[in-house]
Amino acid sequence: MNTTYDVRLWAIREHKGKDRTTGKARSTYRVRWLVAGEEFGETFQTRALAESFRAKLITAQREGVAFDVASGLPEPMARELNSRSWLEHAIAYVDxxxxxxxxxxxxxxxxxxTGATMALLSSTGRSPVPDATLRRALGTYLFVKPRRDAGPPPDGLATAVAWLHKNTVKIAALEEAALVRKVLDALALKLDGTAAGASTVARKRAVFSGTLRHALEEGHLNSHPMKRVKWIAPKKDDAIDRRQVANPDQADRVLAAVRTKWPELAAMYESMYRAGLRPEEALGLLKHQYERPKVEGEWGWLHLGGATTEVGTAWTDDGKVHEHRPLKHRSKDTVRPVPAEPALCRALDWHIENFPPGLDGRLFVTRRGPGGKYKPTRGQPVTANARSNAWRAAREAALTPDELAAGIAPDPYSLRHACVSTQLNAGVSPTLVAEWAGHSIAVLFKIYAKCLYGEEKEAFRRMDAFRAGQAATLRAA
Structure with a gap:
């Protein structure tokens, strides 16, 4: 924006004329001013409106506010005049x-x-469609670049899309702290009105902050609005609750239940439990990435080169359900070696012999066909539903009612927690454990500090010995 402080204001000029409809005498009032030598003017129907507008110009001039050379308005007024809508900016951010x-x-x-936009609807008109349809228009069309680029919205969303384009606030309105707080409050809730988890709120807050930062970079905002808002996010506890971490007996019982009813999934769960793989890393494991031990009964290696996530056709570049991506927080060429203990090697060998890999070499793919028969596969990764349903049923079959009530190993990811906790308690160097798990040491201790049973026992032993020594000294005295 090209600005200047070279501003001159003239007195209001009254123009007497006749109303075009009634023919009666009528006056209009024109405010005139110069910005960098160029004349600007605005005409009003009443003197009060003209005086109010002129007063704003005078106040801006006296307070040293720069004027926009193009529009002739003080910078804040020019910015609001030229401001894009929130929806326009949000779509540009997605792109x-x-x-x-x-x-x-x-x-x-x-x-x-989508959640932020629903909190930033203007009050200029009532939506002709339900909120659920507005959300669907945002989340399945307006904020999905390929679908928007492909053409007009489907008939069921066309009205909602048109209404949304006309009824979101200007991006400049987010200079108001109250409006930013309204969005943050909305992002902290689920659709049913209950509080969202701390990690979910933190993730959404970061995205909203990034959207505002982009508006600042584009010149639509003077400063980052969230810096002026005192808003307390829900507390986030990243540490693992050790009461829910499965001990070896519990993990073995659940894995045995998996081997009995879902043998094609057993080695996948074993890789999470005995090598600490994330579920998406297990799904991305290829046959050539498994290095068998040279001598049976010794340790082997897994050379992880990527991960496979199930996210939906709308979000992937190739329109498939799954996305194959690099390891978490790593470049696409990074390989992370992870040791495979003998029990895992036996499980992988058995799996490969009985369930040959998919055509792309993927070890864990969908295999069940009609009637529960095993059918050849082109390598479609095991679905999230299949993984979670099998795990839920195996827990219910293997754990006691008290263990189920305590929430032992609530999901397959819990096997990774059990693996890392076991390694730490076995005395493995934290540096090695972090390297194998794909964590930094700081993150490792932040998440798993509560699972270090051995350190607590040693601390208790030392305290008992110290107290006993104190008591003996007192008795001797």
Whole structure:
């Protein structure tokens, strides 16, 4: 924006004339001013309106506010006049982020911006469609770049899309702290009105902050609005609750139940429990990435080169349900070696012999066909539903009612927690454990500090010995 402080204001000029409809005498009032030598003017129907507008110009001039050379208005007024709507900016942000984002992150951005947009609807008109339809128009069309680029919205969303384009606030309105707080409050709730989890709120807050930062970079805002808002997010506890971490007996019982009813999934769960793989890393495991031990009964290696996530056709570049991406927080060429203990090697060998890999070499693929028969596969990764349903049923079959009530190993990811906790308690160097798990040491201790049973026992032993020594000294005295 090209601005100047060279401003002169003239007195209001009254123009006497006749009303075109009634023919009666009528006056209009024109405010005139110069900005960098160029004349600007605005005409009003009443003197009061003209005086109010002129007073705003005078106040801006006296307070040293720069004037926009193009529009002749004080910078804040010019910015609001030229401001794009929130929806226009949100769509531009999606388009900017889309090429470099993973499918999962694209989906997260769309979910966050949908919630934010519903909190930033203007009050200029009542929506002709239900909120659920507005959300669907945002989350399945407006914030999904390929679908929007492909053409007009489907008939069921056309009215909602048209209404949304006309009824969101200007991006400049987010200079108001109250409006920003309204959005943050909305993002902290689920659709049913209950509080969202701390990690979910933190993720959505980061996306919203990034959207505002982009508006600042584009010149639509003077400063980042969230810096002026005192808003306390829900507390986030990243540490694992050790009461829910399965001990070896519990893990073995659940894995045995899996081997009995879902043998094709057993080695996948074993890789999470005995090598600490994330579920998406297990799904991405290829046959050539498994290095068998040279001598049976010794340790082997898994050379992880990527991960496979199930996110939906709308968010992937190739329109498939799954996305194959690099390891978490790693470049696409990074390989993370992870040791495979003998029990895992036996499980993998048995799996490969009985369930040959898919055509792309993927070890864990969908295999069940009609009637529960095993059918050849082209390598479609095991679905999230299949993984979670099998795990839920195996827990119910293997754990006691008290263990189920305590929430032992609530999901397959719990096997990774059990693996890392076991390694730490076995005395393995934290540096090695972090390297194998794909964590930094700081993150490792932040998440698993509560699972270090051995350190607590040693601390208790030392305290008991110290107290006993104190008591003996007192008795001797």
């Amino acid at each position: 900017m982020k889309w090429p470099g984002s993973s499918a999962h992150h694209r989906k997260g951005i769309a979910e966050t911006l």
